[in-house]
Amino acid sequence: MEAANHIIASFEDLPESEILKQARIGGGGLTDLLTALHKPGSMDEAEDALSRARRLAAFSVVFHAGRMKRRNPLPESALPIRRGTVEKLIARLPYPLTRDQRTAIDEIVADLESPYPMRRVLSGDTGCGKTYSFMVPALAAQIAGKRVAILTPNAPLADQFVSECREAYGDQVPVRAVTATRKPDISLDGNPILVGTTALLSRFRDLGEAPDLLVVDEQQRFGVAQKNELVAERTNLLEATATPIPRTTALITHGGLDVSIIRESPVEKKVVTRIVSADDAKRLFAHTRKILSAGGQVAVVYPIVRDPKQEQKSVEKAFAHWSKKFPGQVGMVHGALKEEEKAQALVKLKSGEHAIGIVSSIIEIGLTLPLLRSVIVVNAERYGVSTLHQFRGRLARKGGNGYFFLYLPDAVSADTLARMRLVEECDDGFELAERDAQMRGYGDLVEDAERQHGKSNSTLFIGASLMPEDIHQFANIEGT
CATH class of the missing domain: 3.40.50.300 (P-loop containing nucleotide triphosphate hydrolases)
Structure with missing residues (x-):
């Protein structure tokens, strides 16, 4: 009963009967729903309760987004x-x-x-x-x-x-x-x-x-x-x-905030994305030579690790390896560098003095290298779809062709490979975000919402495992 009252209170002045009506939940009240969720009498009852809980959670997201939009004039x-x-x-x-x-x-x-x-x-x-x-x-x-x-x-x-x-x-x-x-x-x-x-x-x-x-x-x-x-x-x-935040996702991560979306690129460019295994590693070096001979730059991204010293060691080891093959042409940027050292390294990359950048994921956060034509992500399986798309977005900023390589030196699971295939096949960030949500659901977005905005928009959200179509049934959303 206490849990049901908590849910009712989260809808402010909306009575339980109206909550059930607007969420289109049949089969009894909230107490009955919670009982069926936690102590179902059969598998059919459990599945029905979970379906109703998802509708309630989706309605909660849209309801609270609408309330957040109500602001007093100032x-x-x-x-x-x-x-x-x-x-x-x-x-x-x-x-x-x-x-x-x-x-x-x-x-x-x-x-x-x-x-x-x-x-x-x-x-x-x-x-x-x-x-x-x-x-x-x-x-x-x-x-x-x-x-x-x-x-x-x-x-x-x-x-x-x-x-x-x-x-x-x-x-x-x-x-x-x-x-x-x-x-x-x-x-x-x-x-x-x-x-x-x-x-x-x-x-x-x-x-x-x-x-x-x-x-x-x-x-x-x-x-x-x-x-x-x-x-x-x-x-x-x-x-x-x-x-990219599709409007459906924005309801969860940003509640009632208005969203402006930019999809069009101001320049004409074509970026080719390929998955590369250890067997094809030598071809990456040949490709790098080709890019450099045409006056372009290459960024090689090595994974960030929790220990800054290990990250530094990883990047420095890679720097030594690449420097042997391309002497005098390689620079590096990683999280352990002091701000002044990082700034100097970036100046040399931006000016083209260094044609190859061995980096941690600093290039994800908006930094532009005008001559960047190729990005190689080592152990790409360690990154999420959104982060990989951010890396790809650093390419061909002034137009032209770019090449994005997802280097998988070790065998990966079928699910991981499917995620890499998604990045390889789709280069529209908003479509990518929607398809990723369809594959994984919205479960991991709650933590982001709480971290960025202080609270989640759904009482039953975690247990309900929402999917895009759950939100669509309550939100009037046109496209992404």
Whole structure:
């Protein structure tokens, strides 16, 4: 009875009869359902109870997402952005925006103009130009005299944003990097956009105020407590991710947040994906020579391990191996490097001084190597589908051809091979995420939702093992 009351309470003022009606659950009340789940009288009764529990869990997800969308107006959250300013900023970008980018900018700007504080996720398939989609509204807000902060998971990504901003708008653009190793004067003359790592938290504590607009780039890298430190009630919050989030998935991981989706690539490119076994390892070296002779770069990704010393040892061993075959052309980046060493290594890779990069998964988190034409992932079976797609997204950023190799030096299970085949066959991040969910269900998304947003959206979620079709029956979702 206590468990049933807990479920009823989670639906706020909705009575039990209405919960059962809207969730389309027959066969008695919640107490009967829970009894059948935990002490079924037969296999048929157990299967029926599980089916009803899944419907209840799916309804709970959609119900709570709808409640989260209800926000009270707060006039001070509205930013006086001029549409003419937005158009001028767009006109100065280095390439024309895609339709998806333009739509995302319009949605973000409309949120910022509204008296309802923005709570939006910007989900862009990797390589589709999400950075410009939040750069333009951020600069427009700054020009309107508002305080803007952009939170990044690492210093190289903060530096990259500053660099891209200055390439588009000139060296005098009001944007400054804030990291643990750099402590700029925070008098904030000229009201610059502050972009940086969690060092931003202490900077805003010193200021005694929260930003008017906070962009959290690669939002899955941050916990709810870190984000909340920079968010006041009036703060407009945009969470950006290069992990494609289908709308169905977003209901679970992000509740009632609005979602802007970018699928179109701003450049024409073709990336070939292949699974490679140990028998074909020599062909990878031959392929690498071919890429280098054409002026391209190659990244070889070695798995991150929990022990930083072991990770360093793994990458350094690989570095020595590749350096013997390609002397003077190899650089390396791994988690044990100091920030200054990492920055120097990345400069040499970005400039093309080093044509081969032996790396841990730092290239997943938004870093761009303009000449990168080939990525080889060693022990690809250790990574999830989403992470592998992120690696692939680093390729051919300015267009052209790219080559992505899933190197499996050891035998793998049938399920693992099926996962690798999925990556090999599908290069659309949103379709990939949906098909992965169809293979595995949504069970592992609850932990992400709790870590990023502080709570799960479904009381029975873990036991119910939801699948995409369970959500679809209650949510009015068009496509992904």
